[in-house]
Amino acid sequence: xxxxxxxxxxxxxxxxxxxxxxxxxxxxxxxxxxxxxxxxxxxxxxxxxxxxxxxxxxxxxxxxxxxxxxxxxxxxxxxxxxxxxxxxxxxxxxxxxxxxxxxxxxxxxxxxxxxxxxxxxxxxxxxxxxxxxxxxxxxxxxxxxxxxxxxxxxxxxxxxxxxxxxxxxxxxxxxxxxxxxxxxxxxxxxxxxxxxxxxxxxxxxxxxxxxxxxxxxxxxxxxxxxxxxxxxxxxxxxxxxxxxxxxxxxxxxxxxxxxxxxxxxxxxxxxxxxxxxxxxxxxxxxxxxxxxxxxxxxxxxxxxxxxxxxxxxxxxxxxxxxxxxxxxxxxxxxxxxxxxxxxxxxxxxxxxxxxxxxxxxxxxxxxxxxxxxxx
Numbered sequence: 558x559x560x561x562x563x564x565x566x567x568x569x570x571x572x573x574x575x576x577x578x579x580x581x582x583x584x585x586x587x588x589x590x591x592x593x594x595x596x597x598x599x600x601x602x603x604x605x606x607x608x609x610x611x612x613x614x615x616x617x618x619x620x621x622x623x624x625x626x627x628x629x630x631x632x633x634x635x636x637x638x639x640x641x642x643x644x645x646x647x648x649x650x651x652x653x654x655x656x657x658x659x660x661x662x663x664x665x666x667x668x669x670x671x672x673x674x675x676x677x678x679x680x681x682x683x684x685x686x687x688x689x690x691x692x693x694x695x696x697x698x699x700x701x702x703x704x705x706x707x708x709x710x711x712x713x714x715x716x717x718x719x720x721x722x723x724x725x726x727x728x729x730x731x732x733x734x735x736x737x738x739x740x741x742x743x744x745x746x747x748x749x750x751x752x753x754x755x756x757x758x759x760x761x762x763x764x765x766x767x768x769x770x771x772x773x774x775x776x777x778x779x780x781x782x783x784x785x786x787x788x789x790x791x792x793x794x795x796x797x798x799x800x801x802x803x804x805x806x807x808x809x810x811x812x813x814x815x816x817x818x819x820x821x822x823x824x825x826x827x828x829x830x831x832x833x834x835x836x837x838x839x840x841x842x843x844x845x846x847x848x849x850x851x852x853x854x855x856x857x858x859x860x861x862x863x864x865x866x867x868x869x870x871x872x873x874x875x876x877x878x879x880x881x882x883x884x885x886x887x888x889x890x891x892x893x894x895x896x897x898x899x900x901x902x903x904x905x906x907x908x909x910x911x912x913x914x915x916x917x918x919x920x921x922x923x924x925x926x927x928x929x930x931x932x
Contacts, residue, residue: 600692602627602665604672604739608649611683611722613881620647620684624660625672627693631662638662649676649686652735667695671831672739679725679732681882686721688713688739697743703831704737706730710833713739726883740832754805756824756836765812765841769824772805778827782810785821787850788838790926794822814921817843817870850917856930860904864917867897872920876902879914891917904931 604625609617621644631637639660641650650657652675663670688702693715700713702721713719725732758767767782777799783791795810812820820843824836849867866874876888886908891900910931918924 602692604691604693605689606649606674607687607689608647608676609685609687610647610680611685613683617685620644621649623649623651623658623674625651626660626662627665628662629665631664633664644678647676647678647680647684649674651675665695666693666698666741668743670741672741673735674737674739675734676732676736677734681725681727681884683722683724683882686723686737688719688721690715690717690719692716693741695743699742701740701742701832702737703740703833705831706733706736708825708833710740724881724883727885728883731883738831742832753824753826753834753836756822756839758822758839758841760815760841760844763813765815765820765843766809767812767822767839768807768809769836770805770807771826774799774802774804774806777801778829780808781825781827783823783825784812784815784923785823786816786819786923787925788821788840790924791821791823792923799826815841815843816921816923819843850925850927852915852927852929856932857904858932860906860908860931862902862904862915862929863899864891864902865897865899866891866893866917868893868895868919870920871895874920875918877916877918878904879916880909881912 604627605622606624607622608620610620611617623641635654635656635658638653638656638658641648641657641659648657650659651661652658652673653661657675661672686702690700690713693700695715698715700715702711702713702719703709704711704723707723711719711721723731730736752772753769754772755770756768758765769780779799780797781793782795782797784794785791794812797808797810800806808824812822820841822839822841826834826836828834849865851865853863853865855862864876871894872892874891874893876891878886878888880886886905888902888904891898891902908931913929913931915927915929916924917927
């Protein structure tokens with residue numbers, strides 16, 4: 558090819574660069590991953606993320622994937638990376654500066670970094686992510702897989718294979734484009750943004766006063782006060798934006814809609830990078846009988862389940878059944894009076910055998926979830 562001038566040379570170079578990026582993107586989407594040569598001493602450092610469809614029998618089918626190469630010769634700015642080619646099926650890309658990437662070339666991680674992901678064209682089904690890390694074990698470095706929909710943070714092995722199962726349902730948050738990210742942190746160099754130094758509360762007349770204390774408050778987004786009746790399933794009660802004073806700070810809230818039985822509280826601290834920490838769980842009795850919910854028999858063998866609710870409050874309880882894919886089946890509601898209440902609920906005769914979650918929601922919009930096995 559004959560180049561007549563510099564402008565033509567630049568144009569041809571850009572076209573070649575785009576073609577290479579497209580080729581790399583297609584390779585990554587097809588599970589054939591490019592491995593860039595390292596210019597630094599030591600083994601090549603990289604992270605490969607593969608998205609699989611997961612069948613009920615446990616079989617997997619590759620849907621998409623991406624790759625990150627780490628080397629000090631690269632820049633953290635978007636440039637020498639492979640753009641993501643859009644698939645007809647599911648897409649799972651690296652999101653960087655509004656660009657979707659199939660392959661990212663990035664500097665080595667020494668203290669902190671975050672990889673953001675973007676997904677689209679997802680189906681309502683179960684999926685598996687296989688996150689394979691190569692030689693990312695720097696002294697003190699820790700990696701966490703963060704799920705913003707489930708509010709979970711899962712530690713990752715940094716020179717091994719990590720399996721993450723998740724489900725996409727009809728709930729919008731389950732298929733949110735930016736649901737997932739991986740946060741790297743070296744606690745010795747970038748300590749956690751906050752540390753709870755105290756959490757206390759007391760029944761004060763017709764309300765429960767709650768207060769929590771933090772220290773070293775930097776790079777925080779907010780605090781979320783959560784309440785539960787069973788110490789397992791928590792719901793949001795109050796949000797307080799962080800002030801980021803860099804020193805000790807006290808926050809307070811009031812629960813005027815507490816239950817007469819046991820109330821469980823915790824505080825979720827959310828950092829600017831999306832990292833999450835929890836306080837200890839605080840139990841405060843509202844001065845009355847503890848609410849109890851029992852579901853029996855379990856397993857359920859004849860499509861009939863008994864629900865017994867002991868409560869000091871009267872009202873209608875909503876019942877919803879969810880299968881493993883997250884699909885909801887609305888069951889007849891249950892009218893409860895003060896004291897002990899028992900009612901037999903007939904499940905749909907066409908209900909398939911399997912494990913289900915029975916969500917029981919009180920008139921105060923507080924939910925308790927019970928797991929049942931339908932035979």
